[in-house]
Amino acid sequence: MSTVTITAADINKLRQATGAGMMDCRKALTETNGDFEAAIDWLRKQGQKIAAKRSDREAKEGVVIAQTTADNKTGIAVYISCETDFVSKNADFVAFAQSIADAAIANNVKSAEELAEVSVNGTKVAELINDKLASIGEKIGISKFERVDAEYVASYIHGAYRMGVLVGLSTAAADAGKDVAMQIAAMNPLAVDASSVSAETIERERAIVIDQMKNDPKMAGKPEEMIAKIAEGKLNAFFKENTLMQQPFVKDSSKTVAEYLGSNVQVLGFKRVALG
Numbered sequence: 001m002s003t004v005t006i007t008a009a010d011i012n013k014l015r016q017a018t019g020a021g022m023m024d025c026r027k028a029l030t031e032t033n034g035d036f037e038a039a040i041d042w043l044r045k046q047g048q049k050i051a052a053k054r055s056d057r058e059a060k061e062g063v064v065i066a067q068t069t070a071d072n073k074t075g076i077a078v079y080i081s082c083e084t085d086f087v088s089k090n091a092d093f094v095a096f097a098q099s100i101a102d103a104a105i106a107n108n109v110k111s112a113e114e115l116a117e118v119s120v121n122g123t124k125v126a127e128l129i130n131d132k133l134a135s136i137g138e139k140i141g142i143s144k145f146e147r148v149d150a151e152y153v154a155s156y157i158h159g160a161y162r163m164g165v166l167v168g169l170s171t172a173a174a175d176a177g178k179d180v181a182m183q184i185a186a187m188n189p190l191a192v193d194a195s196s197v198s199a200e201t202i203e204r205e206r207a208i209v210i211d212q213m214k215n216d217p218k219m220a221g222k223p224e225e226m227i228a229k230i231a232e233g234k235l236n237a238f239f240k241e242n243t244l245m246q247q248p249f250v251k252d253s254s255k256t257v258a259e260y261l262g263s264n265v266q267v268l269g270f271k272r273v274a275l276g
Contacts, residue, residue: 004034014039020135044127046134059139060276061088065101066155066164075153075166076104077273078115079144087138094161096132100125100142112145146271156181163274170266182250183257184272189244192267193258197243202235209234244270 006029014025014036020043028046032038062081068074080097087093099120103109107118116126123131125142133140150168154177157164165181183189191197209231213219219227240246244267245258252260261267 006030006034010034010036014043020131024134043134044130059083059141059143061085062140062143062275063088063094063097063161064144064157064164064273064275065097065161066157066166066273067101067105068153068155068166069105072152072154072172073149074105074108075148075155075168076101076109077144077146077155077164077166077271078104078112078142079164079273079275080140081143081275082136082140083138087136087140089160093132093136096128097161100128104145109145110147112142115142115145144273146273148269148271150268152177154178154181156185158182158185163272165273166271168268168270170268171264173265176261176265179249179251179260180244180257180267180270183247184244184270186250187244187247188272189247189270190242191244192269193243193245194239197239205238206231206235 006026010029011022011025014020014029015022017040020028024043024046025039028039028042029036032042059081061084062079064077064079066075066077068076078097078101080093080100082088082093100115103118103120103125104115107114109115109118116124116129118125120128129140129142146166148166148168150170152169152172152174154167154169154174155164156167156178163185165184167177167181167184169177169180190201210227213222213227213230245256245261247257249255249257249260257267
């Protein structure tokens with residue numbers, strides 16, 4: 001079997017095309033007898049092998065991108081995960097995550113599964129992820145994807161791409177949108193208001209409160225009606241702490257978020273995506 005001389009130019013060309021390391025590119029070209037396209041396929045297969053080997057590894061670092069369409073009618077938040085902050089803080093990895101978010105916006109993507117199938121410069125996102133996995137040797141993937149559609153959507157990225165927030169509003173209000181997004185990032189509310197909290201969550205909290213009171217010696221012998229009434233009061237405190245509109249506004253704690261927004265702007269929904 002004839003052998004082909006692998007030059008530095010060949011290796012560099014493959015590195016530019018795939019992002020893989022120099023030694024991996026040399027091995028890929030050697031294994032495929034210098035066939036450039038076959039070498040790309042070889043590297044992708046190596047990525048699949050690495051993914052299988054690292055399937056049980058935790059990928060709790062990464063990059064979260066939150067952004068909107070040009071008309072602010074739609075927002076997406078995508079979390080591209082990796083294993084270490086060494087990788088997540090790399091400018092190339094941030095740019096890689098941004099390119100995937102851009103593809104989500106450009107293709108009107110509605111789910112992580114759909115995002116994996118769209119193309120960036122002719123290559124499916126799923127294949128790009130596999131190529132990146134092969135080049136960096138860490139488990140990476142689309143860990144979370146969220147979307148908000150509204151009359152106006154504001155987006156906010158907190159910290160070094162460690163959290164992204166989307167807020168859907170009833171009307172265009174850029175400053176209010178940013179303020180509310182920052183509130184959500186800081187205070188992590190469960191829902192917009194009490195009516196938005198799931199019945200399951202309410203019943204779980206009510207049961208916890210009632211059990212706590214029944215186990216409190218001070219409540220011994222108290223009638224069930226009194227316990228139930230106190231429980232409702234504690235639930236109201238839970239709503240105040242955990243629902244967006246009732247929370248104290250972080251920029252002015254003398255107001256609730258509802259009071260800050262007034263009657264002209266309504267929050268229709270939000271999504272908060274964080275690492276981990």
